[in-house]
Amino acid sequence: MVRQEVNIVWFKRDLRLKDHEPLSFSIDQDLPIVLLYILDFEYIHNPHYSNRHWQFVKDSLKNMAKQLKVHGQKLTVLEGDTLEIFKNIHSKFHIKNIYSHQETGLGFSYSIDKRLKKWVDSEKISWTEFQQNGVVRGIKNRNNWVKNWYAFMHSSETRLDLKQLKTVIFKSEKFKPNYFMNLENDSNFQQGGEESALDVLEDFIWNRSKKYSYHISKPTESRTSCSRLSAHIAWGNISIRKVYQAGYQAKASGNKRNLNAFLSRLRWHCHFIQKFEQEIEMEFLPQNKGYVSLRRESNSAYIKSWEEGNTGIPLVDACMRCVIKTGYLNFRMRAMLVSFLTHVLLQNWDDGIQYLARQFTDFEPGIHYPQFQMQASVTGINTIRIYNPIKQAKDHDPEGIFIKKWIPELIDFPTDHIHEPWKVNEMERSLFNIKTSYPHPIVDVTEALKHARKVLWAEKGSKEVKNAKKAVLSVHAVPGRKEQ
Ligand SMILES: Cc1cc2nc3c(=O)[nH]c(=O)nc-3n(C[C@H](O)[C@H](O)[C@H](O)COP(=O)(O)OP(=O)(O)OC[C@H]3O[C@@H](n4cnc5c(N)ncnc54)[C@H](O)[C@@H]3O)c2cc1C
Structure with a gap:
């Protein structure tokens, strides 16, 4: 029997139907298309992922399906081993071309792609991967990178007409998406989907961005004054080019300072992913290899207290409990959590990276690894930033509003002492009738910070780290920038 010829658009971290080059390109070909998403078992079991990710993906796919339905078209969503699924599709249809976006992923997803590539080559199927954002594949250094980034962001969006789309679906009991079907919605987390992303962008640009720079470091206020686009960008509900152009055009109506600060962060997004793209070993090794021999002994009790939000340091615990419940924290609080683990508690960078x-x-x-390593001070090329969690709390949550929201044990605690509850003595406790099961600090923060400064600067000045620094700069240095 002659198999029907098809092309495949393989969706990965690009769960949208607008500004999507693989989709646009395949519509221009004269073949029916399988719009494919695969939840590979390896993703479900990988320690970097949890159900909040798959719920977000499920929302995103549902939204794509809803938009496609208007045009009488359908998505194919399958679960299982990627290669096996492609082989099965190929046994029913004749796959001519696969179109997807380039992905800067983890070691295991790269292996999935490599296995697939070997098979498509053997079957003479062509697989074209398109550039997804300002990250450029195959470059050896950062010469001209910034210029090219701006050129990409100012280039025209990919136009595509869903009315021209002709999909076919691949049905299979064996690869039914059971895992997705069993997920339960939790309204504490952000909802995925292209239409939500567009609403969030619009609302930020015209309303919420007015206090962007003023609130960016505050754990409570940043939740509404920052864009909250990160999950939508990370899962590709919206292209970063579309986000950039919306922010850039809005500057004509004012609010320039805030919008410029926002636009520069979109560049950081690609800047960090570019680092990871060029050095995927960062998943397993510190960027500066000198730190390999400076490994510390892990303390599982410390790590457990940090993970559970029970260190006895209010802002640290409030942040951890908040991110566990909601999936979001602003930049400064993320950096502080990493600094607490790796500086105050002197644990290793990889003792907490998968957990977060x-x-x-x-x-x-591509953002998480380089950012985490930078905050943990194992890059050797960045200024060491040690966050004092008590100062951070006094500066950015002076009334303890965030702390009280996430640590119910401290709800009745006097605001004067909320940042250092351990300082309240027995007499004051009985005077104010303070009863709380909140733990005593696992370390003396002031002493630990003093010690950390000594250790970190000695490590940075060590022969091993200094010798390895040149190699880091040759790959990652952005010309004209002091700090990388
Ligand atoms: C240890 C650590 C881990 C992080 N892991 C991630 C991650 O896995 N995914 C992720 O998207 N961001 C990560 N960040 C960066 C940053 O904290 C978030 O992007 C930001 O808080 C998201 O909120 P927002 O969308 O409201 O950001 P906004 O301030 O509105 O910024 C707009 C967009 O710019 C990008 N961006 C903002 N800040 C940064 C930054 N410092 N570095 C790189 N890109 C940035 C994001 O795409 C963000 O959505 C991490 C930061 C740290 C310190």
């Missing part, structure tokens, strides 16, 4: 990946709905390997 599971908590962030916006987990993006």
Whole structure:
């Protein structure tokens, strides 16, 4: 029997139907298309991922399906082993071309792609991968990178007409998406989907961005004054080019300072992913290899207290409990959590990196790894930033509003002492009738910070780290920038 020829658009972290080059390109070909999403078992079991990610993906796919339905078209969503699924599709249809976006993923997803590539080559199927954002594949250094980034962001959006789309679906009992079907919605987390992303963008640009720079570091206010686009960008509900152009055009109506600060962060997004794209070993090794020999002994009790939000340091615990429940924290609080683990508690960078990946709905390997390593001070090329969690709390949550929201044990605690509850003595406790099961600090923060400064600067000045620094700069240095 002659198999029907088809093309495949393989959706990965690009769960949208607008500004989507693989989709636009395939519509221009004269073949029916399988619009394919695969939830590979390896993703479900990978320690960087948790259900909040798959719920976000499920929402995103549902929204795509809803938009496609208007045009009488359908998505194919399957679960299982990627290669096996492609082989099965190929046994029913004749796959001519696969179109997808380039992905800067983890080691295991790269292996899935490599296995698939070997098979498509053997079957003479062509697989074209399109550039997804400002990250450029195959470059050896950062010369001209910034210029090219701006050129990409100002280039025209990919136009596509869904009315021209002709999909076919591949049905299979064996690869039914059971895992997705069993997920339960939790309204504490952001909802995925292209239409939600467009609403969030619009609302931010015209309303919420007015206090962007003023609130960016505050754990409570940042939740509404920052864009909250990270999960939508990470899962590709919206293209970063579309976000950039909306912000850029809105500057004509004012609010320039805030919008410029926002636009520069979109560049950071690609800047960090570019680092990971060029050095995927960062998943397993510190960027500066000098730190390999400076490994510390892990303390499982410390790590457990940090993970559970029970260190006895209010802002640290409030942040951890908040991200566990909601999947989101602003930048400064993320950095502080990493600094607490790796500086105050002197644990290793990889003692906490997968745990936080599971908590962030916006987990993006190419941002998470370089950012985490930078905050943990194992890059050797960035200024060491040690966050004092008590100062951070006094500066950014002076009334303890965020702390009280996430640590119910401290709800009745006097505001004067909310940042350092351990300082309240027995007499004051009985005077104010303070009863709380909140733990005593696991370390003396002031002493630990003093010690950390000594250790970190000695490590950075060590022969091993200094020798390895040149190699880092040759790959990652952005010309004209002091700090990388
Ligand atoms: C340890 C650590 C881990 C992180 N892991 C992730 C991650 O997995 N995924 C992720 O998207 N961001 C990550 N970040 C960066 C940053 O904290 C978030 O992007 C930001 O808080 C998301 O909120 P927003 O969308 O409201 O950001 P906005 O301030 O509104 O910024 C707009 C967009 O710019 C990008 N962006 C903002 N800040 C940064 C930054 N510092 N570095 C790189 N890109 C940035 C994001 O795409 C963001 O959506 C991490 C930061 C740290 C310190």
